[in-house]
């Protein structure tokens with residue numbers, strides 16, 4: 001296979017670009033949201049003020065000497081980037097480190113009384129309790145009468161489009177209009193996914209989750225269906241070890257989502273009970289590996305995680321950030337073959353993602369030409385388009 005030379009890494013230093021908007025507008029909006037979410041104490045307010053100043057006008061500061069994960073961040077490039085503007089280092093690194101420092105500011109890593117308090121939890125719970133979630137759960141009653149194959153396809157699309165429900169994405173002008181009609185998929189390898197996961201096929205599914213709430217619920221419904229119909233004998237759900245990118249799912253969010261299902265009526269409760277039972281029997285495992293909050297592409301995945309993905313029938317990665325990490329957060333020409341940019345991944349891999357950043361690969365030339373001809377390049381970032389891509 002011909003080797004495509006690596007494209008330039010995406011930075012946030014071009015005013016008017018999408019990444020620049022995230023650093024300059026969205027991050028301050030995230031700080032404002034967090035500030036309003038809890039009755040913080042003076043030290044936390046001061047730390048949030050300092051972070052706001054640093055991330056808009058200052059430079060990257062290293063973690064404090066006693067931070068529990070200082071060594072880990074040193075290994076992830078902190079010393080290389082300290083002292084530089086947030087806008088001049090890889091955008092993926094900048095964003096990730098911003099969320100790490102936001103947790104630092106509110107005392108998440110302790111020691112102290114605020115240790116372990118998720119600053120995004122009120123927003124996540126509000127979404128889980130919303131009328132939209134009620135409607136989505138009620139729709140499961142209609143699904144129950146359909147043949148299993150049709151249910152599976154509907155649940156796959158539910159999980160895919162659930163990725164539009166992303167709390168961070170709605171915070172500023174750089175976020176898309178999540179109410180816009182869905183024009184469809186820019187790539188659809190779903191048949192390849194189903195051939196990796198045939199009914200009664202057994203094997204292990206790894207699902208790398210993305211957002212909590214209205215994305216995690218359909219992800220869990222899909223997992224419950226795949227386990228119930230033997231598409232997988234076992235599933236491993238990878239979540240974030242700590243709050244991240246506003247709405248990313250942690251173990252606490254999985255518990256909330258499963259309890260939301262079991263507490264609902266009708267078919268939703270049956271899915272919830274199946275998940276509860278699958279956890280109890282070891283058919284579903286939740287993992288929160290530190291690498292899932294790393295500011296690095298999956299090409300740099302550590303050995304233990306590589307071994308897990310290598311042993312899986314397929315690893316499904318959800319959402320935009322996971323896609324950026326899978327293919328590399330670079331200005332790839334959109335027709336760059338997916339097989340080339342995912343050659344590093346230790347086993348079959350599928351991406352389910354709505355497009356919320358500039359990175360895209362694996363498009364066929366006709367699709368790219370049609371999207372580009374339309375002139376408006378917001379299809380890349382507005383969350384109105386989606387893809388299902390598979391590398392077997």
Ligand SMILES: O=P(O)(O)OC[C@H]1O[C@](O)(CO)[C@@H](O)[C@@H]1O
Nearest residue numbers: 022166210319320321322356357
């Ligand atoms: O929740 P998702 O689908 O990973 O999307 C998060 C996306 O939002 C952003 O934070 C801002 O667009 C991107 O950096 C990221 O890719």
